[in-house]
Amino acid sequence: MCAGGWSCVFFLIAVALPTPTPPSLRAAADHAGILIGAAVRPEQLSEAAYASTLAREFNMVEPEDAIKWEVVHPAALSFDFSQGDKMVDFAMTHKMKIRGHTLVWHQQNPKWLTEKKYTSGELAEILERHIKTVVGHYRGKIFAWDVVNEAFDELQPGKLRSTIWRDQPGIVMAGNEAASSSPAHSTPSARSSQQSYAYIERCFRWAHEADPQALLFYNEAEAEVMNPKSDAIYAMVRDFRQRGVPIDGVGFQMHIANLHPDVASVSANIKRFTVLGVQVHITEMDVALPVDPNGNARPEDLQLQADIYREIATACLSHPGCTAIQTWGFTDKYSWIGSHSKHTQGAALPFDRDYRPKPAYAALRNALGSGRR
């Protein structure tokens, strides 16, 4: 063991002292003054390792699916908050902040909504009631909402997606608030884009009426870098801020599958939004890796993944207005990437299937650890 003399003294000291445990992500984030969150499946909270890892490592949660329309509003006249409430109770017990996701989306809507033909006026009433009921239920508990999710189209750069809310039949005809509240000096092109996203404006106004304290976010995919989609969102948010539409932030989803992302462009994009006076939250980060049939990734890819987590966290921390980093789940045991990619990709999160920290975990923690501001 030791040959005698000083080496024995050092050996005895080393075995007598407890192994220092590095701080959790949560402790590092608290110290850095930023929120570190994870999307949660409330049905897993009864699993001890799931619950203890979540409470130890994160200071914020968001329901992955539990308060989407199809779960929370299963029939026209009934709401079911049981899953969402379970997560909220957990978060409050463990003093975690709660984000809400999502009030208006084109996916995961119930059949009673999508299969019946409603007029614009009926649809506007349904949506207003949904937003006010859900936001009202969690008033004072959910501090930030993804009010509208993914309203811009992937295939037509800069254009809004056709959805039940926008134009199938859309809720705009029921009232044209954007046009009526436009300043007289708006240019014709500004007026026409205001009218095209007038439905989004109405959603933010309804959410604000239901909880004036809640921070209201527009959340989007594939607009993390400077591109036509993020340009269009930027123009909308700038217009909303100029006209006093209640918007407080923009969510960058950050589902990454390309292992060489343009982080400088992400950083420039965060900067331009925060300069408008809105916060940026990284809302759904994961880094999907190619996996073998057993779900295992290559060691070199796990290292690249760690670099990406570190670089994105560092980019966020370098802008005071980027106030939260959240991963979409936290353990590879429960991640949407597997089913979404037909099991060709996976291993996307900082903990493996047995809740062991991966290189991405250490990278994220180191970034948070050096990110005091």
Ligand code: XIL
């Ligand atoms: C995903 C969930 O993770 C899955 O469980 C569900 O089956 C489909 O939706 N962008 C979003 C999230 O805003 O709501 C999506 O979540 C992932 C992409």
